[in-house]
Amino acid sequence: MTTTEQRLDQLRGPVPPVPHNARTIAALTTNPACSRRAVMDSAGVDKRRVAARVGFPPPYGQSPFTITRTRAFEGQVKANGCAELLRMLREVLDLSIPEVAYHDLEEAGGNTSPEVRHALARRIIQAAPQAGGTLFDHPLLRLPVGGRQVFLEPDLIAFRYEGTFYIVEIKSFAVIDGQADGGKVAAAAVQSAVYVIALRRLLEDLGEDPGRVSHDVVLVNPENFSNHAVATKVDVRRQLTVLERQLARMKRIDTLLEPLDEELTFDLVPDRDGSPTRPESELRSALGHIPARYSPDCLAMCELSYFCRDEARGTTHALGRSVSEELGSVEWIDTALALAGGRLAPSPEQHEAAGVLRAALRLRNECFGLPA
Ligand code: SF4
Structure with missing residues (x-):
């Protein structure tokens, strides 16, 4: 009998899966009726490459410049034992924090497997003292999505102060004269809410009160075209309600896989240089086997949006x-x-x-x- 994991491997082909992060979960829950995205994301299919191969390359994505800028800004905020971050947390959360402990959980003694990194995050979070403050950098969290546990590639810092956890996200979009791009703030708030839910689930697993994870998250951004960092507290209660509802509405992945042909695959059959050789027509037909639910919202959040828009032409x-x-x-x-x-x-x-x-x-x- 073929297990769910084997079927997902078959769908993806012999390449490493594209990991989930808060952005992909947020996008998934924005369109919970779309089976195509749910199946491809569960299998870790590289949708960007599939879209390009069928002639609809996605028009967006982080440019190398943005990625470099984000890393440099993150490095600056975390320099000297997160001194600058601590200053901002004191101000924005109105706390008196003389000093804090710091745990970098990005890798577990050189082991980068998600299971091992998640186990490390659990252990360190459980063992950290309740009193005082602790920063947990890049904890690998887990969330059940469509009846399957997915690991969230961490993009955050969890900060615990006197037993309460706060999610801290460092973003490279600027706050200019006290205002940031509304769309980017909204997206960051949804992504932070995903982490709030995942951290609450972890505390539940550990037998702790999930209510200890605050619904107030902290966004850290550069200010006024400079590298000076500024922190803002954002209440994500509304986003939490929407996400919880959408996650509950999502169909189980095995139910979505059931009607699909067992041979179905998005394997691009790369040549020795990594260039896809799979005929475009075959890939289009593979996409056509999984029902999609295109809506204009897809344009801002899914790599397949141009393909699906073309396919949905003429529908209401x-x-x-x-x-x-x-x-x-x-x-x-x-x-x-x-x-x-x-x-x-x-x-x-x-x-x-x-x-x-x-x-x-x-x-x-x-x-x-x-x-x-
Ligand atoms: S673009 Fe296509 S695959 Fe992506 S969410 Fe929309 S309908 Fe689904």
Whole structure:
């Protein structure tokens, strides 16, 4: 019998899996109805390379410049035993912290396996004294997603002070005159909320009170085009509620795998130089085997978005979540137009949507001074 792990390995092909991080979990929960993303992410398929191979390379991603800048900024904030970070934490959390202990959990004695790193994070967090302050740098956390435990590539510092944990995230986007890009702050808040949930689950596992992880997270950013760092406290209670709900709604991965052909794979069959040799048509057909649920939100968060947008052309859900919710069982834009113009008699399930569409067309005609 083929296990779930073996099926996921088969889907990915003989390459290391792309690890999850808070950004991928946040994206997954933004579109929980999309089986394609859920399956490919569970298998650790490199969606960026698959999208490029089928002719729709993703238009975004962190540039090498941004990655270098983020690393340099992170290094500066953590220099001298996190002295600058500590100063900011004192201010933003209004705490009197003379000094703190520091644990770097990025690797476990040279062992980089996620299981070993996670076990180390558990052990160190459990053993740390309740009193005083402790910084845990890069703890590898775990979260059940679709009925399967996934490791979260850590991008954070967990700070415990007198028993309460705070998630601290260092980001390279700037705060200018006290204002940061709203979209970037919102994305960072969702990602921090993912870590809050994962850390709460860890405390639960350890028999500790998960409520000890604060819903206030700390974002650290450069200020005013300089490298001077500034910390901001962000309340992520709303994001936590949404994420918890979406994680609970996600289907189990074995249920999603069940109807798929056991031979299905996204193996790019790289040549000796690592360039994919798998025919584009085969890869397109493999993608077509897993149902997707494209919506315009995908453009900001999924590497396959240009491919899925092209595939969804002509459907009502390509127009966005609110339109597709309003139109219910009207799947195609052509059908919607025919119902609105009275050229098509609605089926019983389309009755309500047809009324909305006719009213919308009447309104539009009134606005443009056209005959009703
Ligand atoms: S872009 Fe495609 S695969 Fe990605 S979430 Fe949207 S529909 Fe799913």
